[in-house]
Amino acid sequence: MQALIDIDQLDLYYGDFQALKKVSLDIPEKAITAFIGPSGCGKSTLLRTLNRMNDMIPGTRIEGSIKVSGKDIYSSDVDVETLRKKVGMVFQQPNPFPKSIYDNVAYGPRLHGIADKQRLDEIVESSLRAAVLWDEVKDHLKRSALGISGGQQQRLCIARALAVEPDVLLMDESTSALDPISTLKIEELAQELKKRYTIVMVTHNMHQAARVSNQTVFFLNGEVIEYAETEKLFSNPVDSRTEDYISGRFG
Numbered sequence: 001m002q003a004l005i006d007i008d009q010l011d012l013y014y015g016d017f018q019a020l021k022k023v024s025l026d027i028p029e030k031a032i033t034a035f036i037g038p039s040g041c042g043k044s045t046l047l048r049t050l051n052r053m054n055d056m057i058p059g060t061r062i063e064g065s066i067k068v069s070g071k072d073i074y075s076s077d078v079d080v081e082t083l084r085k086k087v088g089m090v091f092q093q094p095n096p097f098p099k100s101i102y103d104n105v106a107y108g109p110r111l112h113g114i115a116d117k118q119r120l121d122e123i124v125e126s127s128l129r130a131a132v133l134w135d136e137v138k139d140h141l142k143r144s145a146l147g148i149s150g151g152q153q154q155r156l157c158i159a160r161a162l163a164v165e166p167d168v169l170l171m172d173e174s175t176s177a178l179d180p181i182s183t184l185k186i187e188e189l190a191q192e193l194k195k196r197y198t199i200v201m202v203t204h205n206m207h208q209a210a211r212v213s214n215q216t217v218f219f220l221n222g223e224v225i226e227y228a229e230t231e232k233l234f235s236n237p238v239d240s241r242t243e244d245y246i247s248g249r250f251g
Contacts, residue, residue: 002028002029003026003027003028003029004027004028004029004068004069004167004168004198005025005026005027005050005066005067005068005168005198005200006025006026006027006065006066006067006070007023007024007025007026007027007046007064007065007066008024008064008065008066008067009022009023009024009063009064009065010022010023010024010046010049010062010063010064010065010066011023011062011063011064012042012045012046012049012054012060012061012062012063013059013060013061013062014057014059014060015059018222019042019045019222020042020045020046020049020222020223021221021222021223022064022223023042023046023064023222023223023224024224025217025224025227027198027200027215028198028214028215029167029198030194030195030196030197030198031194031198031199031214031215032190032191032194032199032200032201032212032213032214032215033198033199033200033201033213033214033215033216033217034201034202034203034208034209034212034213034215034216034217034230035047035200035201035202035203035216035217035219036203036204036206036209036216036217036218036219036245036246037218037219037220037225037245038220038245038250039204041219041220041221041222042219042221042222042223043202043217043219044172044173044202045222046219047170047172047200047202048172049062049066050066050068050073050087050168050170050200051073051083051084051087051088051089051168051170052073052074052080052083052084053089055080062074068083068086068087068167068168069167073087085108085112085164085165085166086166086167086168087166087167087168087170088161088162088164088166088168088169088170089161089169089170089171089172090154090157090158090161090169090170090171090172090174091157091172091174092172092173092174092176092177093177094150094153094154094156094157094177095157096145096146096153096156096157096160097145098144098145098146099144099145100141100142100143100144100145101128101137101140101141101142101143101144101145101148101156102124102141102142104145104156104159104160105123105124105127105128105156105159105160105163106120106123106124106163107160107163108160108161108163108164109123109163109164112164123163124141124163125138127159127160127162127163128156128159130159130162130192130193131155131156131158131159131162131189132155132185132188132189132192133152133155133156133159136152137152137156149182150177150178150179150182151178151179151181151182151183151185151186152182154174154175154177154178154182154186155185155186155189157174158174158186158189158193162193162197166197167197167198168197168198168199168200169193169197169198169199169200170199170200170201171190171199171200171201171202172201172202173202173203173204174186174201175187175203175205175208176203176204176205183208187208187211187212190212191212194214201213206234206246209230209234210230210234213230214229214230215227215228215229215230216228216229216230216233216234218233218237218239218241218242218245218246220241220245225239225241225242226238226239226241226242233246234246
């Protein structure tokens with residue numbers, strides 16, 4: 001598989017604390033890469049570096065490089081808003097805007113200059129279809145997004161991310177607040193979306209990583225301990241710390 005994201009010798013500091021240590025990874029396109037590891041190991045921190053969400057935290061300092069499609073995303077000429085259009089994100093808790101279902105999905109396209117009603121209608125429908133939500137909400141598009149279920153809200157947030165046509169979709173424990181049925185729907189959705197998008201997901205649920213990802217990265221104390229095809233990492237880990245974690249000895 002061809003790498004879409006190239007992370008090279010990445011160190012990240014919050015003030016004096018080093019959260020990531022010499023992380024180097026190639027993340028392939030049109031596949032699902034899962035980040036696993038105990039709380040505080042750096043997996044969500046690394047995820048947030050991929051669309052520069054850590055820029056918002058005072059005292060954050062980065063050394064090394066991250067390239068997306070060959071472009072260093074931390075170079076001075078990168079427009080962060082354009083980057084976040086290319087690298088979308090879905091968070092742990094569903095976070096729809098307090099607007100209608102329609103306006104949630106149309107928000108990004110409008111922000112990027114699309115005003116034509118017919119074009120917006122097409123984007124809203126295609127994005128909701130891609131998020132497997134259209135049939136459930138098509139007769140209620142003017143309804144508040146806050147009035148639908150948590151699982152539907154999370155799929156709406158995915159539709160909102162897809163509406164601006166990203167290359168990459170980051171999912172930060174995006175099913176941990178959901179019930180098992182909604183979780184299954186999101187997992188099935190991710191399997192469909194990887195045909196068109198590169199997906200990077202952080203998950204505490206090792207069964208989820210084993211079910212849905214193509215590659216898995218195991219983190220510990222800010223370092224990559226092991227990175228392999230998911231089936232290989234879970235069935236035959238190379239590092240004893242990986243084996244200890246996936247067998248439940250710690251974490």
